[in-house]
Amino acid sequence: MAEGIVIVFDFDRTLIDGDSDNWVVTEMGLTEIFHQLRFTLPWNRLMDRMMTELHSQGRSVQDIEACLQRIMPIDSHIVEAIKSAKSLGCDLKIVSDANQFFIEKILEQHDLLDCFSDIYTNPTSVDEIGKLRISPYHGGGAAASTPPHSCNLCPPNLCKGLVMDHIRASSSSPKDQILTRFIYLGDGGGDFCPTLKLRECDCVMPRTNYPLWKRISDNPSLIKADVKEWSSAEELQRILMQLFTSCEYLLVGSSVKLGNDCKLYPSSHIFGNTELGxxxxxxxGAVVGDELPGGYTVIGGNNIIGHHAVVGVKCQDLKYKQEPQSSTSSVILALSLSLAVVLWFQDVPKYMMVTGERGELRGLNLEGLRRNGFTMSKEHNQDLCSVPTVGAMLQSIRDSFTDGRRGICKFRQWLDS
Structure with a gap:
């Protein structure tokens, strides 16, 4: 199952190939007045004005619904991808600058509405005289869902980045927020803000040669998430299926001892002489344990091993040795953080120590350096000592030995040395 994965779709030009607003304007004969008003009103208010025009012509809400049901079909590859993701346990949502009425009627036509747990878009209503009204998601008074926003990347009526923050925060617990992986599919400039909210473990799927793709291409250093571009519905389906099905297998070795209520996500592996609290x-993608002879890995309770992190493979920390081992090359790792939540996203450099939920470097492992031959002799590494920063670091290490300290040698101490 693909539980723990949230897939967020934009609607126009992503889930459907065209634009639902433009479709209604064209099919219902509003092109001329639309272009007359195009640059006098924000898009959201312009579409509300178009609904007023339709009502003045005697066109009903049912007429608009019938027009939407004649819209170009959703490609069968996308329909299959949506239904497959839903059946595998993914949580599907829509975040769109279209509107509630258009989106829901199109999804109903293709029997897809129930596949989505939430639709975040501009709300709609039918007023007392039977006119369809379209309101902004942000800052539209009583009909709006949320207060105004100040994001300079998004249009005034909808900040998709704030919506992404809301989706992530709506998880039932902080641990669930950490564990949830997001896949975001979009095409427009308004999809750039939510893309910036994605983490290293998430994925963004921009449509090739559309505004989102161009902004990502122009600002690669701002993007933390994995980028998987697509140009057709068939390619979208293939990539999406790979993302939530390629990690469907996990491996648990025969010698592993698992504590109660452990959760192993797809493509995680735990093997060797390993105990998990x-x-x-x-x-x-997390890997815990080692198959080396005499290897022994112990992890206390309530720990989180992050995406693709490796723990216990050729690790050694003799301070936490719990019992005599039969081999001096034993792999020993016993985490004393039995009540903590720990999350690593990449390997820790040699002799460095980290702290925090998102591991940050906090100092040097002085015991590890000592065991591996570091001495206080100033004759060693004279060339390196000529570099001020390195010299300060080495002097700080020497000071730590002199003072009899063990463990972390903080960065602020390096600067003060």
């Missing part, structure tokens, strides 16, 4: 979580 209660309520631990292995995210997608």
């Amino acid at each position: 209660e309520s631990c979580v292995l995210m997608n």
